[in-house]
Amino acid sequence: MNAQQTSSPEPQRRSRELAKVLGSFKSEFVVVGIFSFVSNLLMLAPTLYMLQVYDRVLHSGSELTLLVVSLLTLFLFGVLSISDWSRSRVLVRAGVRLDELLGNRLFDASFRNSLSARGRPGFAAFSDLTELRQFLTGNGIFALFDMPWTPIYIGVLFLLHPMLGVLAVVFALIQAVVAAWGHSGTMGPTREASEAMAKSNAFMQMKLRNAEVIESMGMLGNLRKLWFDKSGDALKQNAVALRRSTAVASVSKFLRYSMQSLTLGAGALLVIDGQLSAGGMIAANVLMSRALAPLDLLVASWKGMLSSWQAYGRMEEVLAADRGTSLEQDHGRPAGDLVLRNVSARVEGRETLILRDINLTVGAGRVTVVLGPSGSGKSTLARVMLGIWPQVDGEVTWAGVPIKNWSREALGAHVGYLPQDIELFDGTIADNIARLGNVEPERVIRAAQMTGLHDMILRFPKGYDTPIGEAGGLLSGGQRQRIGLARAIYGVPALVILDEPNANLDDVGERALAQAVDALRQQGSSVVLISHRPSVLGVADDVVLLKAGALVEQGPRDQVLATLKQQQGALPAATQT
Numbered sequence: 001m002n003a004q005q006t007s008s009p010e011p012q013r014r015s016r017e018l019a020k021v022l023g024s025f026k027s028e029f030v031v032v033g034i035f036s037f038v039s040n041l042l043m044l045a046p047t048l049y050m051l052q053v054y055d056r057v058l059h060s061g062s063e064l065t066l067l068v069v070s071l072l073t074l075f076l077f078g079v080l081s082i083s084d085w086s087r088s089r090v091l092v093r094a095g096v097r098l099d100e101l102l103g104n105r106l107f108d109a110s111f112r113n114s115l116s117a118r119g120r121p122g123f124a125a126f127s128d129l130t131e132l133r134q135f136l137t138g139n140g141i142f143a144l145f146d147m148p149w150t151p152i153y154i155g156v157l158f159l160l161h162p163m164l165g166v167l168a169v170v171f172a173l174i175q176a177v178v179a180a181w182g183h184s185g186t187m188g189p190t191r192e193a194s195e196a197m198a199k200s201n202a203f204m205q206m207k208l209r210n211a212e213v214i215e216s217m218g219m220l221g222n223l224r225k226l227w228f229d230k231s232g233d234a235l236k237q238n239a240v241a242l243r244r245s246t247a248v249a250s251v252s253k254f255l256r257y258s259m260q261s262l263t264l265g266a267g268a269l270l271v272i273d274g275q276l277s278a279g280g281m282i283a284a285n286v287l288m289s290r291a292l293a294p295l296d297l298l299v300a301s302w303k304g305m306l307s308s309w310q311a312y313g314r315m316e317e318v319l320a321a322d323r324g325t326s327l328e329q330d331h332g333r334p335a336g337d338l339v340l341r342n343v344s345a346r347v348e349g350r351e352t353l354i355l356r357d358i359n360l361t362v363g364a365g366r367v368t369v370v371l372g373p374s375g376s377g378k379s380t381l382a383r384v385m386l387g388i389w390p391q392v393d394g395e396v397t398w399a400g401v402p403i404k405n406w407s408r409e410a411l412g413a414h415v416g417y418l419p420q421d422i423e424l425f426d427g428t429i430a431d432n433i434a435r436l437g438n439v440e441p442e443r444v445i446r447a448a449q450m451t452g453l454h455d456m457i458l459r460f461p462k463g464y465d466t467p468i469g470e471a472g473g474l475l476s477g478g479q480r481q482r483i484g485l486a487r488a489i490y491g492v493p494a495l496v497i498l499d500e501p502n503a504n505l506d507d508v509g510e511r512a513l514a515q516a517v518d519a520l521r522q523q524g525s526s527v528v529l530i531s532h533r534p535s536v537l538g539v540a541d542d543v544v545l546l547k548a549g550a551l552v553e554q555g556p557r558d559q560v561l562a563t564l565k566q567q568q569g570a571l572p573a574a575t576q577t
Contacts, residue, residue, distance in 0.1 A: 018316045021101055027095040035087035035520045038143040041082040043149075043290055044156070047283040049073045067243070091141065095133040102129055102315075109318050128311035142303035153291035161276055164284050167266055168291055168441065171259045175295035178255065182248035182302045189241035192339055196234035206260035220305045222237055231545060252299040256292070261312025263288040333414055333494050336399030338362040338385060338526060342448055343394035345380050353382045357395070361391035362495075367527045367539050378530045379420060386417055387530065395476050398495070416488035416496040418571040420503070422480050430464040433486045447486040450519050452512030456482075477504040482512070489516060495529045496520055502536065514539050537561070 049069060057066045077089070106129055135141060149173060158165030195489075206243060260465040267281030276284070298305075338361070345355040355377045370378050383389040387403035396403045403411075424432050430439045430541050434446055444464060448454040456479070461464040468475055468483075475483070481504045488496055498517075502510050517539045520527050529536055537543065543560040553560050 006517070008315050010119070017041060017319045018312065021098070024101070028090055031067060031090050034086045035083045035090070036142070039080055039083040039087070040149040040284050042076050042083070045073055045076040045080070047156070047287050049284065049335055050283045053280040054282065055277050072194065088137070090364050091137045091336065094471060095137045098133055098136070099129065099525045106315060106318065126492045128315050131311040132308050133317070137151055138301070138304065139297060140305050143294045143297040143301060147298070149289050150294055153287050157287050157291065160284050161270055162265070163266060164288070165271065165574060167263060171255065171292055172295065174255060175252070175292055175299070178248060178251055179295065179299050179302070182245065182299060184382050185244040185248070189237050189244065190303065190309050193234055193237035193241050196230070199230060203457050230402045239268055248299060249304065252296060252311055258539050259288060259292060260285060288431060330510045334399035334401070335364060335494070338398045338495060339363050340397070341391060343384060343396060345389055346378070348391065353549055355384065360544060360551060360554060362528055363542065364526050365521060365524045366540045366541040368562060369536055369540035370528060370530045370544045376546040377549040378546055379499050382417070382499050382530060385497060387417060413491065416490070416493040417483050418488040418501050420500045422484040422485060424468055424480055426469065428467055429460070429483060431488055432468065432483055435490060436489055437438045444493055447490040450489055451482050452508070452515065453482050453485045453486050478509055482509060483506060485516065489520060492520065492523050494511070494523060495526045496525070499530045500532070501529065502533055510535065522566050570577065
């Protein structure tokens with residue numbers, strides 16, 4: 001069964017994961033609904049107070065009645081404030097719990113999504129959770145809880161006078177049409193603007209990492225043109241969305257002011273005709289504003305609602321695409337061969353296989369050197385061995401256990417990896433060697449000594465506590481490579497894979513590399529060393545030759561070299577060695 005077949009059920013199983021998490025907040029939403037019920041019920045207090053003052057107190061002239069009504073209204077306002085504060089507090093706590101439930105999960109899923117992108121910008125949902133949480137704790141969510149009260153307020157207006165109720169229904173329908181218009185008119189441009197801006201930002205972040213190359217060869221103008229082309233699409237879509245959202249807001253503002261004025265005018269007409277009291281006129285104006293306030297708030301928060309809905313969709317997409325990792329426990333240090341059976345590797349959008357039917361055994365405690373021309377699939381083979389290449393057919397096992405069945409946390413302590421493109425992290429030298437974990441001085445120093453790095457580190461002003469800057473920018477290429485090598489062999493892993501480890505090393509560094517590989521072999525570690533330089537053959541037990549993604553030769557070093565000597569021109573440098 002190929003990789004695509006095995007992964008297809010997974011998105012279906014996880015497609016409702018985010019919805020299930022939000023469903024677990026049912027009790028919080030019920031509590032917010034109860035507080036919203038109290039708040040909206042008590043919003044009738046100003047209306048009742050006006051009716052009592054205009055229709056009863058002013059006619060009776062009773063100061064005691066005015067005092068009692070005022071104190072009662074103040075008490076109700078206090079309860080109203082407590083209800084509003086309580087529902088906000090419940091939603092804030094729900095937002096914190098949402099972070100706790102989804103933060104780690106989205107972090108891991110976004111990371112694995114970026115890992116599997118392979119030449120495409122991987123999408124990360126780190127900011128989308130914040131956007132969704134802000135909506136769930138903001139005014140937009142209150143509009144949804146308050147909207148069911150709009151018919152109730154309109155019903156009260158019908159009780160005051162049918163004409164006022166009809167007027168409220170007309171305005172409510174107009175507001176609903178405006179909201180639907182805003183949704184249809186702004187959702188598409190807002191989504192396209194967000195996607196275009198994300199691509200533009202990702203483009204610049206990747207290119208600015210090569211600022212020295214850009215500056216030295218005068219590439220800034222060309223880069224600026226490319227960035228303007230990408231950002232221009234985002235600006236155009238954003239302008240369209242902004243124009244439409246501004247138009248919706250302007251129409252909504254016009255309706256709000258018209259509603260207040262026409263309601264007051266209609267109430268005055270009814271007072272003149274003797275069908276409504278003065279208090280009822282003022283109360284009707286307040287009720288009309290309150291009845292349509294949720295719709296008005298919904299229109300005002302429409303952009304945030306659309307953004308949060310799109311964030312929800314992106315998070316669901318990331319979670320659905322993530323296949324996760326096995327929860328198999330760590331059975332200790334693996335002791336056995338790394339075996340590849342009928343392994344093929346591909347990349348999305350490319351028909352030609354990168355690796356084809358690889359059958360290979362990396363012996364435990366042996367050093368395997370992988371040779372081959374550029375583009376033969378050596379680096380892909382290293383990633384397949386580590387279980388980090390996403391699209392693989394066949395089987396990779398280590399000590400009899402499929403590599404895909406291990407959790408990365410359990411397996412990581414037993415694996416060391418030095419890629420071609422070495423990435424160091426902002427922190428100290430010790431932090432990077434210790435893999436950003438708890439720094440154990442003895443193990444850090446041991447790794448540095450094995451790579452011949454210890455004396456060089458001591459010459460730094462702060463020794464192992466020397467900050468290296470973002471991505472190791474304060475170090476030379478050779479220093480970065482040797483620190484990356486020390487990180488790879490930190491803790492003496494059972495499997496160490498080194499991809500072009502001597503690319504930036506001088507003669508001293510190469511000797512230190514050979515000593516480190518020999519020390520790993522003596523302690524039982526399996527080492528896979530990928531290099532173009534034939535000098536590494538001196539430490540090899542086995543040699544593997546790749547060509548065009550296929551395994552051409554493999555076996556003990558002397559046997560393979562003898563075979564290659566018989567093949568004229570097969571590998572001149574290796575033959576000379």
